[in-house]
Amino acid sequence: MAQLGIDPADFADPDGRDEPVGPAAEPDEPGAAPVLAVVGRPNVGKSTLVNRLLGRREAVVQDVPGVTRDRVAYDALWNGRRFTIVDTGGWEPDATGLQAAVAAQADLAMQTADAVLLVVDATVGATATDEAVARILRRSDRPVLLAATKVDNERFVADTAALWRLGLGEPRPVSGLHGRGSGDLLDAILEALPESPREDLGQAGTGGPRRVALVGKPNVGKSSLLNRLAGQLRSVVHEVAGTTVDPVDSLVELDDTLWRFVDTAGLRKRVKTASGMEYYASLRTRSAIEAAEVAIVLIDASEPIAEQDLRVIGMVEEAGRALVLAFNKWDLVDEDRRLALKRELDRDLVRVRWAERVNVSARTGRSVAKLAPALRTALASWDQRIPTGQLNGWLADLIAATPPPVRGGKQPKVLFATQAQTRPPTFVLFTTGFLEAGYRRFLERRLREEFGFTGSPIRLSVRVREKRVKKR
Structure with missing residues (x-):
């Protein structure tokens, strides 16, 4: 940046909506314990x-x-x-x-x-x-x-x-x-207790198993899916909605890789209006999402997409976690429901078109093997970093073809761009003026077309150069 004559101190955050720039704190993964x-x-x-x-x-x-x-x-x-x-x-x-x-x-x-x-x-x-x-x-x-x-x-x-x-x-x-x-x-x-456990279920390497939160509304089949993946009765399953209350932690091996799955309580109400057991279960679910690296949001494909589904997806997106949408109970979906679901996806899930999608059936085991590749793709995007030179070369060509819209009689210029961090990928644009929300969405869409980022949210923030007061 110094070679381009840009001083980071010249850039402020006028709208107060930019994300903090800096390395993300990595949680420690404790070793095996009795x-x-x-x-x-x-x-x-x-x-x-x-x-x-x-x-x-x-x-x-x-x-x-x-x-x-x-x-x-x-x-x-x-x-x-x-x-x-x-x-x-x-x-x-x-x-x-x-x-x-x-x-x-x-x-x-x-x-x-x-x-x-x-x-x-x-x-x-x-x-x-x-x-x-x-x-x-x-x-x-x-x-x-x-x-x-x-x-x-x-x-x-x-x-x-x-x-x-x-x-x-x-x-x-x-x-x-x-x-x-x-x-x-x-x-x-x-x-x-012994000094070490009888069975060490840890995974070789420094990072440990990748952490996956299994979330969704009540009675959508989260515990059934976890039991199917684990190959054993790991979570209690019952036709009564809301059977799971506490997050259930399980080590599950998929495609020769160990994953740490957390089955969570179904989110029935907003945290502010929930009470008693439901209130604390909602808090634990939110904490499980924030502690995870990727979330599988389970949606009942046999029913219309509900407000709770959208709220859960919003929580994952807000937390900045990689996302896989798993449409469960696919064995109950007929041709009419498929057409209706396609319309619902285009209408209700337009903001998360980037999410990985898998159609599964926890009851029959249909396509559950496809979850592991979807998780890997989402996490690879979540970890992805674009070199600064490559990013600015691509951005210069894009802006030359489609410049930012005029604001207040002046056209803002994008001087420089950098990827500030991963997990999720966060990009900072240093400009001479504020960029409209529509143009930010355009940049994000083109970023995905060029570099992928399938299954991961992208955060785009703008730093505007402050006007310097001329000295007399």
């Missing part, structure tokens, strides 16, 4: 205790039983040691229907963990369900700890002595609400 599964019957305070052990509010908590349904993993740190806490839904031996699927997830968590924490409500004592879980855990080859929760004051401590009869060793009194005894429990957890 896993602690937290199990127990419904409504004993498992998620409240998990939040206390994490030192932050991660698990969705509400004063009704059965909020947690899937097994959900969280990264924890205590005394310099990292480990993973897996929160589970209520475990009941003779459950049926949706609760049976929840119990199956808790059972899987116990089988794959390095240690197990059984949570019992000290104010109620050991129930028949607690004793059934204890019998299973006594036969396990994993270390087992027993936590007596809701011991909010000294008078409940004596009640925990009755829990010795479960045969799992010393019951440890703790209050998830107030934090009483949580430090002692964490120390005991570190003693029980």
Whole structure:
């Protein structure tokens, strides 16, 4: 830029809409850590205790039983040691229907963990369900700890002595609400956990698996698709909309590549109008999108595109993440619906024509293998960088053929352009005047025609040279 006689200090942001210029912060990917599964019957305070052990509010908590349904993993740190806490839904031996699927997830968590924490409500004592879980855990080859929760004051401590009869060793009194005894429990957890996990599911390389958020409106088939990709029952699936509440983290191998998928809660309402469990689920979904590198937005192809679909796509675009649109339930789409869907795409999704599109069926497995190539294409565009010389040479020819429209009697000139960052690709144009929104869209469209960027949003900002006051 110095060779062209351009001083960056000459350029201001008059409209206040430009994106910040600079390198994007890369999140750290922690290494493999031992896993602690937290199990127990419904409504004993498992998620409240998990939040206390994490030192932050991660698990969705509400004063009704059965909020947690899937097994959900969280990264924890205590005394310099990292480990993973897996929160589970209520475990009941003779459950049926949706609760049976929840119990199956808790059972899987116990089988794959390095240690197990059984949570019992000290104010109620050991129930028949607690004793059934204890019998299973006594036969396990994993270390087992027993936590007596809701011991909010000294008078409940004596009640925990009755829990010795479960045969799992010393019951440890703790209050998830107030934090009483949580430090002692964490120390005991570190003693029980091995230094490294039994199975290392990490991926070779410094970056780790690419992070994929699976998002969409309720009951669109997100959990079914994740289970199909993983080849196992990883998320609870039920015909009741809104089964998933917490984001469910899964390592999935597709085309010899390991991906980190996050199944999220369906977005039913705007965050501002949602309440209770739905409010916190919406916040977790937004956080999952921001933590991901690419998002798969699942849309029900058998129904008209809804406002929730557009809102989810807008959230992904606003977060600047790569995007793949997966039209699920394609096995239910007939010829009439295909024609209607084509019209809806031209009308409602015109602003994300750049997104990768795949027609799939989570139920039958149709075309789910095409998701991995679509993800790779979108991420390659998200990471793409155009050399400055090539960019300016192309831009000079384009502007010579189609100059910017006149504004205020003067025609602005584009002096220089650079790609400030990737993830998403962000371009900065240094000009002598403001560029109209229509001309910005024209430049973005031609950028895509020339350089691709399929599956990735592009951010285009303008820096206008300030007028210098002449010295007398």
